[in-house]
Amino acid sequence: QVQLVESGGGLVQAGGSLRLSCATSGRTFSSFTMAWFRQAPGKEREFVGAIGRSGGTTYNYADSVKGRFTASRDNAKKTVYLQMNSLKPEDTAIYYCAATTRVGLRVKVSEYDYWGQGTQVTVSS
Numbered sequence: 001q002v003q004l005v006e007s008g009g010g011l012v013q014a015g016g017s018l019r020l021s022c023a024t025s026g027r028t029f030s031s032f033t034m035a036w037f038r039q040a041p042g043k044e045r046e047f048v049g050a051i052g053r054s055g056g057t058t059y060n061y062a063d064s065v066k067g068r069f070t071a072s073r074d075n076a077k078k079t080v081y082l083q084m085n086s087l088k089p090e091d092t093a094i095y096y097c098a099a100t101t102r103v104g105l106r107v108k109v110s111e112y113d114y115w116g117q118g119t120q121v122t123v124s125s
Contacts, residue, residue: 001026001027002024002025002026002027002032002099002113002114003024003025003026003114004022004023004024004097004098004099004114004115004116005022005023005024005116005117006020006021006022006095006096006097006116006117006118006119007020007021007022007023007119008020008021008119009094009095009119009120009121010120010121010122011122011123011124012087012121012122012123012124013123013124014087014088014089014123014124014125015086015087016087016123017083017084017085017086017087018084018087018121019081019082019083019084020036020081020082020084020095020097020119020121021079021080021081022034022036022079022080022081022082022097022116023077023078023079024078024079024080024099025078029073029075029078030053030054030075031053031054031101032053032099032100032101032114033050033051033052033053033099033100033101033102033103033104033105033106034050034051034071034073034080034097034098034099035047035048035049035050035051035097035098035099035100035105035106035107035112036048036049036050036069036071036080036082036095036096036097036098037095037096037098037109037112038091038093038094038095038096038121039093039094039096039118040092040093040094043093045096045109046062047062047107047108047109048061048062048065048069048082048095049061049062049065049069049070049071049082050071050105050106050107051071051072051073051080051105052105054075058105059071059105060105060107062107064090065084065091068084068085068086068087069082069083069084069085070082070083070085071083080097082095084121087121087123088123089123089124089125090123091121091123092121092122092123093120093121094118094119094120094121095118095119095120095121096115096116096117096118097115097116098112098114098115098116099112099113099114100112100113100114101113
């Protein structure tokens with residue numbers, strides 16, 4: 001079993017930055033592809049970004065966040081991060097951390113087996 005706990009959300013003005021963290025416990029962290037998803041009120045959960053297993057040198061991002069968001073991982077701390085810069089009001093959502101042992105940088109909710117409880121990010125205009 002794997003437990004994921006997000007933190008770092010909050011209220012920020014447009015143009016500001018936040019860094020989300022996702023601490024994990026349980027099985028070997030380095031064997032998981034890690035991802036971030038988000039869900040705004042009344043909308044479906046959507047892919048934000050993913051970082052590959054082990055060395056974490058492969059990435060995939062949604063077009064809406066490319067150039068603004070950066071995922072990273074610290075295997076020693078069993079933690080994945082999402083640095084969010086140049087935030088926009090449309091980035092407002094609950095952000096979820098997810099993990100999968102499937103190979104490749106998956107983008108579908110159904111392809112991730114483990115989820116955190118989410119952290120709220122609110123961007124004011």
